[in-house]
Amino acid sequence: MDIEAVRAHLESFTHRDWQESTDGDGPVRFAMVGLGWWTVDKAMPAVENSTFCETTVVVSGSSEKAQEVADDHETVEAGLTYEQFHDGEALEHYDAVYVCTPNALHLEFVESAVEHGKAVLCEKPMEATLERAERMVERHRRAADAPMAMVAYRMHTEPAARCARELVRAGAIGEPVHVHGDMSQGIVGWGRDQWRLDPERAGYGASVMDLGIYSLNTTRFVLEREPVAAQSMMHSTHEYFEDVPDEVAAFTVAFEGDVYATCTASQNAGMNSHLQILGTDGCLTIDPAFHMGSSLQVTVDGSTVDAETASIDQMEEEFDYFADCLLAGRAPYADLEHGLVDMRALEAIYDAADSGETIDL
């Protein structure tokens, strides 16, 4: 594909090719579980701006917090504690559940949602450990009339990532050869009391679980290939990271067809993110990539073109995609089995650092 063919391809790109519902369908009413800054400052405003979603219930470990957030939002009809949620209060007020708690609480909330027959959108990584993620999948699989369940990978509805996937499919860069991915940020300024630094709540570690998963999963999504082996190095020096192994991590994941993704992640670095896919005939670069707001460049034959994909709110797209699947009665792309593949790779990445050996998946 020459650069003019790439340009033509970019012009024909539609980032909401998945949408089946039309304005006026829905709304899908959400119970938002876990009222940290991501839910309150990112997810709830996105839902408010979305086409098919509405927040009607909020759920927090603190009844005061739940009440406070409920009072602040016109559409919210109930503020529940975690216990009240598990007990099935206010079931008539919501259709779906967004789980945005520390990783190690995902399982119990997904279990309750499934029990209540509510569709569930669970943040990534889907749980703190592979074993707990497997229990989640098993619990969902065993349920009669299991409701729809999706893992919240916001890059799947990001136009830059969808466009990159289309270009790979169309052969714009030839055969994929290798990938570079990074997601890094500095969380030391947020203070020491963070669940990401607590293995009881975060799981295997701080940086690969929370940030590295973006490079891993977006590579899966764009290449449509699955991971087959992993190796890594990681270390922690700063006192905040004394309980987790990965203040900084470098990991390489081999994908089907011998495509290597070399990735880094750090929670104690400058803010940075990119995903670059080099093929036999060209290169796709998403930079910035993962901190909300992504930009795609395509290089073919020494010429580079900016994809100029639509600038959207990633959380709004993700919620609308979830609602669209639910309203249309179709399965979402990132079901729990999809999430489980990442959990296997994440466990392997941590095991590989520990053993110094390459781990086959």
Place this chain on the structure above:
Amino acid sequence: MDIEAVRAHLESFTHRDWQESTDGDGPVRFAMVGLGWWTVDKAMPAVENSTFCETTVVVSGSSEKAQEVADDHETVEAGLTYEQFHDGEALEHYDAVYVCTPNALHLEFVESAVEHGKAVLCEKPMEATLERAERMVERHRRAADAPMAMVAYRMHTEPAARCARELVRAGAIGEPVHVHGDMSQGIVGWGRDQWRLDPERAGYGASVMDLGIYSLNTTRFVLEREPVAAQSMMHSTHEYFEDVPDEVAAFTVAFEGDVYATCTASQNAGMNSHLQILGTDGCLTIDPAFHMGSSLQVTVDGSTVDAETASIDQMEEEFDYFADCLLAGRAPYADLEHGLVDMRALEAIYDAADSGETIDL
């Protein structure tokens, strides 16, 4: 350092801070050994344009080739065969030797240069294997009045790399956290008969030896830290690469202070190169990096500035640097011991791929 301080730093940057000689010094007269396209199309024009160098002897495996190139260049006084060079012909016509043969011939030419008392600039990697590189160092070390010897890392005099090193030293990006490096190109179009595809002449492999060494060595140079461990994955699928393990390679090198450099290299991919160094306070990106012509960007506090370093001919800079050291009687930065560190790391990278284990250096 804020972005204004970075700008001030960039304005004060001088890329020939190493120069002691003045116009009219020299010339250092070179015997060019190995008359492939790199020597004839890159090195000899660079020497012709340089301030302190001149090509006066050319040496080839073929006497016809040597005579042809000699006839084409006004300054050349003798065209020698490899044998005539080893035998010490035309010694009065040159002061220094540039060795640009297949890797596995470097040792014998450096040995002859040392024997003839001629300064030597040896292409990278310095030899095909660690064992042969060690013999080169040993031979040089044992010589009475050993002449100056340097390994030809052209990034050491590239302004973008020198500027990046100064910015790291000045703390512009805080503490270095991790590095991404790539150098890839497509050599299949050049046909099958290439020494890079022949382990007898290239050494351990095709891509890491020839291309990956740029990410490895430039990271050493910019960070002023040495490698301490390596892991890697590599594979060959294309028939041209059946005798070498690394049509594509991904390798991670841990540097002193737990800075990880995640790197890729492929001789069967689109042309691409970059070196990105993320620190606790900012980011340095050299992109393009390694295919002659480098561009440095500095990101601090969310602002990015183009370093706009001087656009120079890397080979011309390198030859003048070598000549300047020789004329001033000072040791070059990249002496043979410096090159040996890379050879140890290269061997470890290939061993790591073979064993699937992390190799300590």
